[in-house]
Amino acid sequence: MSDVEKLVDAPYKYGFVTDIESDTFPPGLDENIVRALSAKKHEPEWLTEWRLAAFRKWKEMEPPHWQNVKFPEIDYQAISYYSAPKPKKVLGSMDEVDPEVRKTFEKLGIPLVEQMRLAGVAVDAVFDSVSVATTFKDKLKDMGVLFMSFSEAVREHPDLVREHLGSVVPVTDNYFAALNSAVFTDGSFVYIPKGVRCPMELSTYFRINAAMTGQFERTLIVADEGSHVSYLEGCTAPMRDENQLHAAVVELVAKKKATIKYSTVQNWYPGDKNGKGGIYNFVTKRGICEGDYSRISWTQVETGSAITWKYPSCILKGDYSIGEFYSVAVTNNYQQADTGTKMVHIGRHTKSTIVSKGISAGHGQQTYRGLVNIQKRAVGARNHTQCDSLLIGPDCGAHTFPYIDVKNSSATVEHEASTGRISEDQLFYCRQRGLSAEDAVSLVVNGFCKQVLKELPMEFAVEAQKLLGVSLEGAVG
Amino acid sequence: MLSIKNLHASVDGKEILKGLTLEVPVGQVHAIMGPNGSGKSTLSRVICGHPDYVVTEGSITYEGVDLLAMPIEERARKGIFLSFQHPVEIPGISTAYFLRSALNAQHKARGEPEIDAIDFLKVAKEKAKLVELPAALLNRPLNEGFSGGEKKRVEIFQMTILEPKLAILDETDSGLDIDALRVVAGGINTMRSPTRSQLVITHHQRLLDYIVPDVTHVLMDGRIVKTGGKELAHELEEKGYDWVKREVAAGVAL
Numbered sequence: 111m112s113d114v115e116k117l118v119d120a121p122y123k124y125g126f127v128t129d130i131e132s133d134t135f136p137p138g139l140d141e142n143i144v145r146a147l148s149a150k151k152h153e154p155e156w157l158t159e160w161r162l163a164a165f166r167k168w169k170e171m172e173p174p175h176w177q178n179v180k181f182p183e184i185d186y187q188a189i190s191y192y193s194a195p196k197p198k199k200v201l202g203s204m205d206e207v208d209p210e211v212r213k214t215f216e217k218l219g220i221p222l223v224e225q226m227r228l229a230g231v232a233v234d235a236v237f238d239s240v241s242v243a244t245t246f247k248d249k250l251k252d253m254g255v256l257f258m259s260f261s262e263a264v265r266e267h268p269d270l271v272r273e274h275l276g277s278v279v280p281v282t283d284n285y286f287a288a289l290n291s292a293v294f295t296d297g298s299f300v301y302i303p304k305g306v307r308c309p310m311e312l313s314t315y316f317r318i319n320a321a322m323t324g325q326f327e328r329t330l331i332v333a334d335e336g337s338h339v340s341y342l343e344g345c346t347a348p349m350r351d352e353n354q355l356h357a358a359v360v361e362l363v364a365k366k367k368a369t370i371k372y373s374t375v376q377n378w379y380p381g382d383k384n385g386k387g388g389i390y391n392f393v394t395k396r397g398i399c400e401g402d403y404s405r406i407s408w409t410q411v412e413t414g415s416a417i418t419w420k421y422p423s424c425i426l427k428g429d430y431s432i433g434e435f436y437s438v439a440v441t442n443n444y445q446q447a448d449t450g451t452k453m454v455h456i457g458r459h460t461k462s463t464i465v466s467k468g469i470s471a472g473h474g475q476q477t478y479r480g481l482v483n484i485q486k487r488a489v490g491a492r493n494h495t496q497c498d499s500l501l502i503g504p505d506c507g508a509h510t511f512p513y514i515d516v517k518n519s520s521a522t523v524e525h526e527a528s529t530g531r532i533s534e535d536q537l538f539y540c541r542q543r544g545l546s547a548e549d550a551v552s553l554v555v556n557g558f559c560k561q562v563l564k565e566l567p568m569e570f571a572v573e574a575q576k577l578l579g580v581s582l583e584g585a586v587g
Numbered sequence: 588m589l590s591i592k593n594l595h596a597s598v599d600g601k602e603i604l605k606g607l608t609l610e611v612p613v614g615q616v617h618a619i620m621g622p623n624g625s626g627k628s629t630l631s632r633v634i635c636g637h638p639d640y641v642v643t644e645g646s647i648t649y650e651g652v653d654l655l656a657m658p659i660e661e662r663a664r665k666g667i668f669l670s671f672q673h674p675v676e677i678p679g680i681s682t683a684y685f686l687r688s689a690l691n692a693q694h695k696a697r698g699e700p701e702i703d704a705i706d707f708l709k710v711a712k713e714k715a716k717l718v719e720l721p722a723a724l725l726n727r728p729l730n731e732g733f734s735g736g737e738k739k740r741v742e743i744f745q746m747t748i749l750e751p752k753l754a755i756l757d758e759t760d761s762g763l764d765i766d767a768l769r770v771v772a773g774g775i776n777t778m779r780s781p782t783r784s785q786l787v788i789t790h791h792q793r794l795l796d797y798i799v800p801d802v803t804h805v806l807m808d809g810r811i812v813k814t815g816g817k818e819l820a821h822e823l824e825e826k827g828y829d830w831v832k833r834e835v836a837a838g839v840a841l
Contacts, residue, residue: 544749554680
């Protein structure tokens with residue numbers, strides 16, 4: 111084993127299980143389950159019907175097979191579609207959060223007590239199927255910013271939810287979006303009113319705890335004219351031998367001159383060294399730049415999950431709107447990732463930037479898949495794509511599938527790609543200066559990802575850097 | 588300080604060092620000269636622990652301790668520095684950040700306090716002047732897009748910051764014009780002290796006009812075949828290596 115190969119054996123730090131009594135549905139999925147789930151959440155009739163319609167569509171759909179990842183067929187009847195910690199009374203304050211659940215989040219570094227808050231970050235904590243706490247809600251409300259769990263939004267702001275739910279990702283968009291639409295449980299809802307610059311980072315922390323359940327979260331962010339918001343999500347799960355499904359849908363709507371910055375640090379349980387267990391992370395994320403001069407920026411650091419399959423995308427409808435996608439994905443051991451983005455240019459002078467950095471180690475397989483679609487009306491549209499892969503060791507792989515579809519001759523589309531390795535010489539050089547092998551790899555990897563990491567909010571950039579180091583521990587030695 | 592005895596080392600199964608013996612006392616500067624392929628760079632890498640090289644026989648002790656048992660970084664932390672003939676690039680990591688990380692890793696290992704970014708920058712700017720390195724270069728990714736001369740100056744700059752006890756300079760003069768050579772040699776000479784040693788590896792004598800060695804060795808076919816004073820370098824420059832080769836063949840030098 112070469113020096114570079116030995117550095118990929120880090121134990122997963124977040125793999126503990128919280129021992130808590132939970133209210134969990136029996137496994138299985140049919141219309142009764144969908145109804146029961148909707149009833150459990152005291153949802154209005156229209157939403158129950160919306161779910162049922164989605165469920166019926168889903169039953170007619172086939173799971174996709176075009177992606178460059180391998181996994182056995184999922185038995186959707188073996189999954190439980192709802193699990194919530196007991197007791198499930200409505201929470202009035204943080205103090206009422208189950209101490210076990212609160213401890214779980216504290217262990218994960220997410221304090222739910224506002225006095226212990228992360229500097230300048232409001233947090234919504236989702237435990238299995240339900241949101242257990244949202245911090246700073248009142249302070250934000252004073253500015254007109256709505257930040258709450260999705261379930262709460264359905265109760266308190268049904269019109270806003272109804273107007274935008276499924277408007278960016280239609281129910282029938284894809285197999286997993288349809289499934290999510292039928293059985294989504296909780297997630298976050300954000301609304302930023304006209305002209306408001308959200309004063310703090312909004313953050314949702316997703317935790318899967320229960321076994322044999324799926325997490326189907328739904329997030330909706332609406333930024334009204336001239337507003338600005340930065341949102342971050344983090345995710346972890348216990349170590350379990352079986353695979354668990356996480357099929358989320360995230361929809362973003364940016365009105366005229368609004369900016370949404372959406373950052374993800376995804377660290378679901380990746381499975382063990384031999385590829386046993388881990389989360390299937392099948393996610394549909396899409397934003398629409400509806401108004402002129404609006405902007406949506408996706409930044410993702412994907413280090414976890416057995417399989418990651420997601421393409422955070424932008425529909426650039428407004429003239430002069432901007433879409434950005436900055437991604438770092440790590441696949442180690444037997445992890446697989448097929449990820450990238452879609453930039454659909456509809457409006458005039460729309461601009462998109464794609465920076466994708468893939469790191470493969472161990473037997474990791476990684477695919478960048480991206481679509482740049484420039485439609486007829488998109489005069490003067492521009493895209494720049496940069497797609498780099500870094501390989502550690504001889505058994506991993508990197509693949510790139512860029513699709514470019516241009517219907518307007520005034521468009522400028524650029525694509526750059528590179529594949530490289532961490533060389534023994536780089537490691538020798540760093541170590542000769544006194545750095546340990548681990549620090550050397552982490553340094554080279556962080557340098558490789560710099561362009562993306564600098565897009566993350568400050569507080570999280572440091573975390574992400576550490577995470578990259580940990581994810582690749584044992585890859586070199 | 589450094590004591591090498593009967594060192595045999597190979598790479599890819601091919602023996603390069605064939606019984607090399609060398610003694611570098613503390614406070615001295617030793618030059619190692621030799622034709623291409625004689626094993627000069629191999630020697631520097633073996634001292635620093637490059638994983639491609641296998642030591643099959645012999646020993647290296649440093650300050651009385653067995654060096655071969657130490658991992659690469661530990662050797663560095665104990666004060667061994669190699670100025671690379673071909674320094675590597677580290678994209679995305681600034682020269683200043685890289686060097687401060689290295690310095691702090693060494694400090695930490697030695698139980699010395701770490702240096703924060705602001706104090707570090709002050710020192711770095713001072714030291715950069717020694718080798719006429721523009722301060723702006725410290726913010727650029729390490730060696731990325733640097734000219735050959737800049738890379739060499741950055742190596743010496745790193746040396747002046749890390750303050751090693753034993754500095755190995757591997758072909759530091761290659762690719763430098765005469766002005767750059769003078770600057771680089773000036774930087775190296777600031778590190779000369781009764782408590783430090785230097786091993787200057789070169790196949791040109793011209794570097795040794797600026798860095799005057801206490802002892803000169805000739806390395807040929809994996810062994811030190813001749814040892815002399817600073818005048819030996821001049822002799823080699825005039826007569827070439829064939830002269831030494833003939834001596835070795837005749838059994839005179841050894």
